[in-house]
Structure formats: structure tokens, C-alpha cells
Amino acid sequence: MTDKELVEKAIVGDDDAFLSLMLTHKEALYRTALAYLKNNEDALEAVQEVTFRAYEKIHSLRKPEYAKTWLIRIMMNYCRDVLYKQKRLLLDEDFIMQQGISEDYTYLEVEEALRQLTDDQRELIHLKYLQDVKIKEIAEMTATPEGTVKTRLYKALKLLRSFIVEKGEIRRV
Structure with missing residues (x-):
């Protein structure tokens, strides 16, 4: 079946x-x-x-x-x-250290970057990249034209990249 x-x-x-x-x-x-x-x-x-x-x-x-x-x-x-x-509550580094979590902050940095997005942008990233939902399906699900979904996805990824690059530069200083 x-x-x-x-x-x-x-x-x-x-x-x-x-x-x-x-x-x-x-x-x-x-x-x-x-x-x-x-x-x-x-x-x-x-x-x-x-x-x-x-x-x-x-x-x-x-x-x-x-x-x-x-x-x-x-x-x-x-x-x-x-x-x-x-x-x-947002986790801060002191709380993380108290919990004994390792010093690999990659996951937390990605989470922090995702929090910089709007709920709609986060949802779009989640559907497309974590659930592998096709753009056409997202468009139908949200009653939005495919081109608009692509544009919103592009803008969300651009914001994520800029935030991550900016954070990386701060750490290198």
C-alpha cells in the first residue's frame, strides 16, 4: 500500500x-x-x-x-x-558550565544565530533543511508563491551567514 x-x-x-x-x-x-x-x-x-x-x-x-x-x-x-x-530562558555560558556541558559551542552558536531570525524565517529553515520539505510543498502549505518562498529562504540564509561570520570575527580578535 x-x-x-x-x-x-x-x-x-x-x-x-x-x-x-x-x-x-x-x-x-x-x-x-x-x-x-x-x-x-x-x-x-x-x-x-x-x-x-x-x-x-x-x-x-x-x-x-x-x-x-x-x-x-x-x-x-x-x-x-x-x-x-x-x-x-536563554542559556548563558555560566549556566552551561554549571551543567558540565562540553566546550564545543558550535551547536549553541547555531541556536543563537537561529534566534536572530523571525519565527517565520526559522520555520522556513527548519522545514527546508531539517525536514527536507520541498519548496513547492512549503509554498502550498503556506499558500505562498514558490518565488516568494525562495526569496524568503535566501534572505533567512543570508542573515544566518552574516551573523555567523560576524560572531567568528569577534572570536578571532
């Missing part, structure tokens, strides 16, 4: 098809949650909550071929809600 057929069965109420759909995409959902929430337990809870939300709304999925994108979008919205409620 193809992925599209599986989704079509899930839409009409086949619970086994829905379960198979979720199992197929659970890794992508987990990685998305982990990228946003930075915590294994919170990410697992997010996958559970998104599974429930998707089950309730699967009948509203209009294009079965975009089921993965639809699920990831639900996850991203859920994670944003969680982060908003938690009003997450």
Missing part, C-alpha cells in the same frame, strides 16, 4: 491506517519537537499530543500527499505554543 493510500484510509476513519501513518512519521515528528523544545521528555510528550491532535483532525486533511508536512506543521504549532507558555 502506498503512503497516499494509507493516508486516504486514515482520513475515512481507518484506525490501523492512522497508526501506520504515525509510525511512518514518528521520527520526523520527534526530531522536530526536539529541535524546538531541546528536551527528550518534552519532545516525547509533544509527539503524543500531536498524535492525539492529528487523530482528531485527520478528516480535515485535504491533500493526502502532504500528510507529513501537515503533521510537521501541527508539531511546529504545538511546540511554539509550549515555548510561549514556558517563556523559555
Whole structure:
């Protein structure tokens, strides 16, 4: 059975098809949650909550071929809600040292650079480069022309590059 057929069965109420759909995409959902929430337990809870939300709304999925994108979008919205409620604190170097985390700051520098982007730009980078969603699918998902998506992606990458280059120059001094 193809992925599209599986989704079509899930839409009409086949619970086994829905379960198979979720199992197929659970890794992508987990990685998305982990990228946003930075915590294994919170990410697992997010996958559970998104599974429930998707089950309730699967009948509203209009294009079965975009089921993965639809699920990831639900996850991203859920994670944003969680982060908003938690009003997450930014980690500083003293806190990191207290936690015994190694001195490899590459990951933190990338996170810091991503925080310089708007939510929409961060979402676009996440979809394109972490979830490998095609520009055409992003355009359809956001009801935005493909050219606009490409332009926004280009601008977001340019901002990331300039921030990382600027940080690199500060460190070298």
C-alpha cells in the first residue's frame, strides 16, 4: 500500500491506517519537537499530543500527499505554543558550565544565530533543511508563491551567514 493510500484510509476513519501513518512519521515528528523544545521528555510528550491532535483532525486533511508536512506543521504549532507558555530562558555560558556541558559551542552558536531570525524565517529553515520539505510543498502549505518562498529562504540564509561570520570575527580578535 502506498503512503497516499494509507493516508486516504486514515482520513475515512481507518484506525490501523492512522497508526501506520504515525509510525511512518514518528521520527520526523520527534526530531522536530526536539529541535524546538531541546528536551527528550518534552519532545516525547509533544509527539503524543500531536498524535492525539492529528487523530482528531485527520478528516480535515485535504491533500493526502502532504500528510507529513501537515503533521510537521501541527508539531511546529504545538511546540511554539509550549515555548510561549514556558517563556523559555536563554542559556548563558555560566549556566552551561554549571551543567558540565562540553566546550564545543558550535551547536549553541547555531541556536543563537537561529534566534536572530523571525519565527517565520526559522520555520522556513527548519522545514527546508531539517525536514527536507520541498519548496513547492512549503509554498502550498503556506499558500505562498514558490518565488516568494525562495526569496524568503535566501534572505533567512543570508542573515544566518552574516551573523555567523560576524560572531567568528569577534572570536578571532
